[in-house]
Amino acid sequence: MPKVRVNCFAISLDGYGAGPRQDLENPLGVGGEALHAWFVTTRTFQAFHGGTGGTTGVNEDFARRSMENVGAWIMGRNMFGPIRGNWPDDAWKGWWGENPPYHVPVFVLTHHARPSFEMEGGTTFHFVTGGIEEALKRAKQAAGPKDVRIGGGADTIRQYLRAGLIDELHIAISPLLLGSGEHLFSGLDLVALGYRVSEHVAAEGATHVVLVRSPAG
Amino acid sequence: MPKVRVNCFAISLDGYGAGPRQDLENPLGVGGEALHAWFVTTRTFQAFHGGTGGTTGVNEDFARRSMENVGAWIMGRNMFGPIRGNWPDDAWKGWWGENPPYHVPVFVLTHHARPSFEMEGGTTFHFVTGGIEEALKRAKQAAGPKDVRIGGGADTIRQYLRAGLIDELHIAISPLLLGSGEHLFSGLDLVALGYRVSEHVAAEGATHVVLVRSPAG
Numbered sequence: 001m002p003k004v005r006v007n008c009f010a011i012s013l014d015g016y017g018a019g020p021r022q023d024l025e026n027p028l029g030v031g032g033e034a035l036h037a038w039f040v041t042t043r044t045f046q047a048f049h050g051g052t053g054g055t056t057g058v059n060e061d062f063a064r065r066s067m068e069n070v071g072a073w074i075m076g077r078n079m080f081g082p083i084r085g086n087w088p089d090d091a092w093k094g095w096w097g098e099n100p101p102y103h104v105p106v107f108v109l110t111h112h113a114r115p116s117f118e119m120e121g122g123t124t125f126h127f128v129t130g131g132i133e134e135a136l137k138r139a140k141q142a143a144g145p146k147d148v149r150i151g152g153g154a155d156t157i158r159q160y161l162r163a164g165l166i167d168e169l170h171i172a173i174s175p176l177l178l179g180s181g182e183h184l185f186s187g188l189d190l191v192a193l194g195y196r197v198s199e200h201v202a203a204e205g206a207t208h209v210v211l212v213r214s215p216a217g
Numbered sequence: 218m219p220k221v222r223v224n225c226f227a228i229s230l231d232g233y234g235a236g237p238r239q240d241l242e243n244p245l246g247v248g249g250e251a252l253h254a255w256f257v258t259t260r261t262f263q264a265f266h267g268g269t270g271g272t273t274g275v276n277e278d279f280a281r282r283s284m285e286n287v288g289a290w291i292m293g294r295n296m297f298g299p300i301r302g303n304w305p306d307d308a309w310k311g312w313w314g315e316n317p318p319y320h321v322p323v324f325v326l327t328h329h330a331r332p333s334f335e336m337e338g339g340t341t342f343h344f345v346t347g348g349i350e351e352a353l354k355r356a357k358q359a360a361g362p363k364d365v366r367i368g369g370g371a372d373t374i375r376q377y378l379r380a381g382l383i384d385e386l387h388i389a390i391s392p393l394l395l396g397s398g399e400h401l402f403s404g405l406d407l408v409a410l411g412y413r414v415s416e417h418v419a420a421e422g423a424t425h426v427v428l429v430r431s432p433a434g
Contacts, residue, residue, distance in 0.1 A: 013390075013414065013426055014232075014402045014405075014407055015231075015232055015402070031408075173230075173390070173424070175414050175417035175426065176414055177407045177408050177412060177413065177414060177428070178408065179406040179407050179408025179409055179410075180406050180408070180409070185231045185232070186403065188231075189396040189397050190231055190394045190396050191248075191394050191395065191396025191397070192396050192397070193396075195394060196394065197230065197392050197393055197394060200392035202419025202420075202424060203419075207390070207419060207424045209230055209392065211394070
């Protein structure tokens with residue numbers, strides 16, 4: 001059965017998935033970049049961004065798993081770009097250049113319609129104005145037998161968690177405080193939503209936790 | 218310099234220091250006992266409760282440190298006992314029997330005055346109705362050159378954190394979800410309060426984190 005997954009979503013010890021005061025210079029908020037220190041050193045991340053080298057070990061194992069068997073992505077609009085409100089034109093094509101590292105259909109949640117477009121390497125961006133369920137339906141169709149990966153940010157993941165639509169959630173707890181910003185779990189009762197811990201592994205710079213949903217039955 | 222410390226305070230992955238629906242059968246709330254699985258197996262915990270044996274290793278190291286150089290304790294009333302409101306009489310003398318494991322003065326925060334009393338082994342319980350600052354002042358006097366340890370629960374620690382009065386906070390993140398209950402950090406901006414991570418060590422059944430306060434200056 002294909003799954004709906006979140007992978008490699010990093011949060012601080014105090015639970016924030018991004019720091020405060022996000023802007024172009026701090027797309028992950030002040031201090032937010034440091035959440036991903038464990039990740040950017042991995043072999044998978046380096047390859048994802050066209051590089052070579054990188055670490056192996058537990059962090060790399062989780063990074064590699066995150067890229068396997070993904071047939072479509074869903075992301076919030078802020079993960080796609082810094083533009084808010086109406087699209088001024090079709091010039092912005094994501095943060096990732098002409099050949100984005102997804103290589104599958106990517107569904108962007110937005111309140112503002114925009115035509116789909118295809119990039120090099122098999123990535124097609126679609127813009128979904130009908131909400132999270134429509135995006136998931138289309139992503140599942142596009143993914144076929146493979147999984148749908150929900151990239152982020154925190155608010156997008158929270159919406160899918162609250163709707164009980166995420167089967168598996170891998171978070172990496174980074175050893176730092178952010179103090180404020182976008183909290184991943186605040187106000188969500190994960191036990192009532194059916195989640196339990198299925199994996200818990202500590203590594204250099206991150207504690208990896210996998211939550212799975214086992215609906216009551 | 219003597220410190221004001223919290224040690225071995227366990228929270229769930231979703232940040233709760235106790236589970237929901239606390240009562241006599243579930244003094245730590247439903248599911249809350251499991252927060253302390255890493256702790257109850259340690260040599261120090263076993264000795265604290267008059268037993269022998271127990272584990273050594275990282276968990277034991279943190280457990281042992283928690284008991285060293287403590288000159289006085291502060292605790293919220295719910296940590297002292299299950300009685301709410303006025304004291305019906307002086308019969309309740311804590312959860313710990315005739316010889317409590319503290320062996321120093323213990324200051325209990327309460328809105329309801331009650332005379333101090335001494336137990337076997339050097340533990341004296343004092344009841345403080347003047348608030349957290351009065352309790353800390355009295356505890357520091359009693360502790361002399363030693364540290365003051367704030368035991369809990371979550372609400373008591375939150376009050377002291379918010380007031381910037383805790384120098385060092387050791388938390389143990391246990392690999393489980395509680396879903397609801399008493400959240401330790403919700404609504405507190407630990408960065409603005411001056412805290413940073415000074416230690417981060419993973420062990421069997423818990424990730425240990427030590428936060429220290431470095432006031433801006």
